[in-house]
Amino acid sequence: MGCFLIGLLVIILSIGNIIEEANGEISPKILSNIKMMNKRGPYLGIVAPNNFELNPLLASRAYVPYPSLPFIDFAGRRFRFGNISNQRVVIVMTGLGMVNTGVATQLLVSLFRLKGVLHYGIAGNADVNLDIGDVTIPKFWAHSGLWNWQRYGDGIDDELALEAGGDYTRDIGYLQFSKYNNQSDNLLNRVWYQPEEIFPVTGTPEVREHVFWVPVDKSYLDLARQLQDMRLPQCVNTTCLPRPPKVTIVDRGVSASVFVDNAAYRTFLHSKFNATAIDMESAAVALICHQQALPFVVIRSLSDLAGGGSDVSNEADLFGSLAAQNSVDVLVKFVGLLPTHKSKTHS
Structure with missing residues (x-):
């Protein structure tokens, strides 16, 4: 009994x-x-979008996992612990899109003592002056998927629904779909881009602020400038890119939970926002770190010219692995530039 x-x-x-x-x-x-x-902290938080980008880092000789406790699993996420270039790191994979990335990044910064966050991976390219394999480090990130879709018949001078109450704005601008229709006007009218509502950790709870362009940390950006002469691989097996890839500081990147494989929209994003890197996760990392007052930087390697049109056919399929490896190589090099003493911390 x-x-x-x-x-x-x-x-x-x-x-x-x-x-x-x-x-x-x-x-x-x-x-x-x-x-x-x-x-044992504080740590550098490292955020990877998916296994395609995570695995090259885990396989890198630069990454040494902790033998006693290499990872903690929680809430469907695996938080890996180790060292890169004498820096303590905790690594998490987010999964696809803005929601997954926001959740994973918030868990990372809430659960663990961090002194900064590094995000890396591949991205679509909106700038025809850059090539596949180039690694971009944007100064600003924005979420370009928060819209107010205007009623058909309303014009650019008409107030948006709920605009008077402060929920929406026309300050950032719009995309008018009828400009991309060769036949006649259409019922889709236009969408107006919107800033995110944020609730900073240093602010008053439930009192919102708004932000569209989120700046990366200035000290991280200054360190990243030292990477612009870095040599990167150019070939996959016997197939090589027209020129060696380079690391370049660019003005802006944009993210939304949309895979952009459309040349017209790519051109619009570049002309409207001066955006170079287009992806589905980085702005979520930027927004979480901005609200939590944590320094961050994003490293994104270009895997294709979004919507096609480059001189390299099947670009993402052929050179995606090279782009992923380039982003890892630049990340590891960047980590090696960081001082090992404690800086900004977060509990």
């Missing part, structure tokens, strides 16, 4: 732990591991 009761108690406790974790609560064991790892 005693053994039965003990077994029943174990089952009940196990079910309780399953329910606890299923509800998104932090189990005592995971919380204990988080506290233990935070005593």
Whole structure:
């Protein structure tokens, strides 16, 4: 009878732990591991979009995982711990799109002591003057997928719905779909780009602010300028790019949960916003770090000219792996430039 009761108690406790974790609560064991790892911090947080970009970093000789506790799993995410160039790092993969990236980045900065965040990966290119394999480091990032879609018949001088209450604005500008129709006007009218509502950690809770262009950390950007002479691989097997890829500081990148494979929209984004890198995650990292007052920088290697039109056919399929590796190489080099002493921290 005693053994039965003990077994029943174990089952009940196990079910309780399953329910606890299923509800998104932090189990005592995971919380204990988080506290233990935070005593070793602060860390550099490294955010990768998916396995395609994560695996080259994990396979790099520069990354040395901690042997005692190489990772903590929580909320469907795996947080990996190790060293890169004598820097303590914690690495997380986000998954596709702005929502996944925002959730993963917020978990990262809320659970662990960080002194900064580095985001890297591949991106579409909107600037015909740059080539596949080039690694861009934008000064600003914006979420270009938050729109107010205007009612058909309204013009550019007509007030948007809910604009008077401060929810929406016409300050940033619009995309008018009928400009891209060769036949006649259409019912889609135009969309007006909107800034994000943010709630900074230093602000008053539930009192919103707005931001569209989020600047990367100036000290990180200054360090990144030292990478512009870096030599990067040019070939995949026997197929080579027309010229060696380069690292370049660019003005702006934009993100939205949209895969842009359209030349007209690519051209619009570049002419309207002076955007170079187009991806689905970086602005989410930027917005979270901006709200949490954490320094960050984004490193994105160009895998294709968004919408096609370059001299290289099947560009993303052929050179995507090279672009991913280039982003990792630049990330590792950047980490090596950082001072090892403690800087800004976050609990």
